[in-house]
Amino acid sequence: MIDKRIDFDHLRQDFPILKSKNRNKPIIFFDSAASSQKPIQVLNAVNDFYQKDYANIHRGIYELSERASLLYENTREKVRQFIHAPHANEIVFVRGTTEAINLVAQCISKNESGEIKWQAGDEVILSEMEHHANIVPWYLLKKQLGIVLKIIPVTDEGVIDITSYQDLFSSRTKIVAISHASNALGTINSIKEMIKIAHQHQVPVLIDGAQAAPHFAIDVQALDCDFYVFSGHKMYAPTGVGVLYAKKIWLDNMPPYQGGGDMIETVSFTHITFAKAPHKFEAGTPDIAAVIGLSAAIDYLQQIGMQAIDQHEQQLLQQAEPALLSIPKLKIIGTAQPKVGVISFVIDGIHPHDIGTVLDHEGIAVRAGHHCAMPLMNRFGLSATVRASFGIYTNEQDIDALVEGVQQAVRIFS
Ligand SMILES: Cc1ncc(COP(=O)(O)O)c(C=O)c1O
Structure with a gap:
């Protein structure tokens, strides 16, 4: 097997939109499950x-x-x-x-x-x-x-x-x-x-x-x-x-x-x-x-290789899930193995839209809502979750920023 190490940080340069801003802050994009960003090659x-x-x-x-x-x-x-x-x-x-x-x-x-x-x-x-x-x-x-x-x-x-x-x-x-x-x-x-x-x-x-x-x-x-x-x-x-x-x-x-x-x-x-x-x-x-x-x-x-992409996203999941779970009252909805790079969560006492709004002001784009899966939300007794979904451009710093942003939301709304 070829040992093909991909520099995922370098690959971010292929995505012009990552130089763009959200709320005047560098964009941190966690909504790839809705639609991914496009590399310059495309x-x-x-x-x-x-x-x-x-x-x-x-x-x-x-x-x-x-x-x-x-x-x-x-x-x-x-x-x-x-x-x-x-x-x-x-x-x-x-x-x-x-x-x-x-x-x-x-x-x-x-x-x-x-x-x-x-x-x-x-x-x-x-x-x-x-x-x-x-x-x-x-x-x-x-x-x-x-x-x-x-x-x-x-x-x-x-x-x-x-x-x-x-x-x-x-x-x-x-x-x-x-x-x-x-x-x-x-x-x-x-x-x-x-x-x-x-x-x-x-x-x-x-x-x-x-x-x-x-x-x-x-x-x-x-x-x-x-x-x-x-x-x-x-x-x-x-x-x-x-x-x-x-x-x-x-x-x-x-x-x-x-x-x-x-x-x-x-x-x-x-x-x-x-x-x-x-x-x-x-x-x-x-x-x-x-x-x-x-x-x-x-x-x-x-060119990147689907296996390398999968591994990259699994590593990010391993970083993100325990870090998010260390936040008091945060619950991940969907704890199955294996998973793709999608984390849905709720925090007791804080509406998902409020968390999404705080993150948005930090330049972090997540989805808050029913994710076009209302029967599933009903199954879990929820009307909405916050969803952070990864793309190939997602990196460790993005995860750190996400966790920090959620902690800030907890500080604001607790
Ligand atoms: C699992 C799943 N199925 C179907 C769709 C619908 O895809 P599209 O809007 O591209 O037709 C989506 C979009 O989010 C999805 O996540």
């Missing part, structure tokens, strides 16, 4: 594309459009490698995790011709820790079709209860949709085991990888998941692009999600034939520049 790739190679894709018969199309399609191959998918045509570009889950919910419940094949009483298994993006699309389907949502409980530590999970399967179960890592707790779920269990019941599994893809290596073949979805903007790429990986058999058997240009073979007013996947699912002009930016972000992450 910004330059987008800029270069607009300045040198920009044209619409898949349409022009001129060289510039061919160049843009090639850059776009090369990114598909790069994403394939990044998540170790078998074929590039199993990679669909979407706007983000949210769109990918909506696509799957709407399309998997229909046959290839678009006729609804699920029935009232069919079941979808979700967990109590899902982001709203992995609840609402299924709730909409429940409203449309009368399906039933079955919810896997989460333990006090913030772990999915596998025994309860096993008990939720029935002959009506149509899909399991669960997060790889929780945005509100940091928990990395035992998805490999969960996928295996679902497959024993012949049930497909969708993995919401929004909080996994930025932090550690993904291997969809090793996981054997049916769908894997994630957002570019959380992994140092621009907003506007995300990925839906789906096994070919699903893409072939699902109808298109949206209709428009670029997803058809032939069109008349009486009959339309569709392009093959992935194009069947990419109607209209996509965010081409964001896709090019995603390509640069993957290059950037792979």
